Amino acid sequence: MNHLTPQQIAELKRMLLEQKKELEDHFKFNGQENSSLGESLEVSTGELTSYDNHPADLGTETFERSRDMAINGTLHSQLDQINAALQRMKDGTYGICIASGKEIPFERLQAIPFTDHHMDYTPDREVSGSRPVEEQVMTLPPRGAGEVRQRNAGKFDDADAWEAVEDYGTSNTPAMAAKRNVKDYDDM
Numbered sequence: 001m002n003h004l005t006p007q008q009i010a011e012l013k014r015m016l017l018e019q020k021k022e023l024e025d026h027f028k029f030n031g032q033e034n035s036s037l038g039e040s041l042e043v044s045t046g047e048l049t050s051y052d053n054h055p056a057d058l059g060t061e062t063f064e065r066s067r068d069m070a071i072n073g074t075l076h077s078q079l080d081q082i083n084a085a086l087q088r089m090k091d092g093t094y095g096i097c098i099a100s101g102k103e104i105p106f107e108r109l110q111a112i113p114f115t116d117h118h119m120d121y122t123p124d125r126e127v128s129g130s131r132p133v134e135e136q137v138m139t140l141p142p143r144g145a146g147e148v149r150q151r152n153a154g155k156f157d158d159a160d161a162w163e164a165v166e167d168y169g170t171s172n173t174p175a176m177a178a179k180r181n182v183k184d185y186d187d188m
Contacts, residue, residue, distance in 0.1 A: 003095065003103040003106075004106060008106050008109075009089065009094070011110075012089075012109055012110070012113045013086070013089060015110075015113045016082050016086055016089075016113050016114060017086075019078075019082055019114075020079065020082045020086070023078060023079045023082070024079070026075060027072075027075075078114070081116075082113075082114045084114070097116070097117050097121050098117065100118055100120070100121045102118045102120075102121070104116075104117070
């Protein structure tokens with residue numbers, strides 16, 4: 001820790017403690033110290049529609065709850081990193097990259113006081129390398145199909161949407177048919 005002056009360490013410690021207090025206050029204020037959101041979706045929303053015929057009514061609630069859980073997970077992870085940084089300060093290893101042993105520049109520590117990696121050794125933070133499962137069942141367009149069709153391979157072609165849906169029936173009656181003199185449903 002010899003590359004950081006006592007004033008720099010004091011500044012960084014102050015920043016870490018401020019961030020820690022903000023995160024702890026967030027969890028305390030929201031009553032989510034463990035960030036698990038405790039109760040079921042039905043209890044938290046007060047909706048009875050989870051029993052009813054309207055599952056779409058809870059769509060927004062489900063989205064909001066998932067978003068809140070993701071945010072809390074991220075904030076909980078950040079709190080863990082802050083606590084680990086404060087422990088490294090106590091141990092005398094703060095400001096040293098855990099991957100390379102290089103000194104982490106003060107400017108980087110000012111920007112991200114809980115970091116434990118030198119800029120050159122920061123691990124990749126790829127969101128996901130996996131592809132949607134739907135791609136396993138999608139078929140490619142036939143050879144020689146147009147450039148746009150090749151680019152949109154596997155996507156539903158909305159030009160034929162009505163024909164695809166009409167095969168399952170419509171609410172039209174012979175009296176409402178677009179053609180004249182329709183006598184029964186088979187003529188439609």
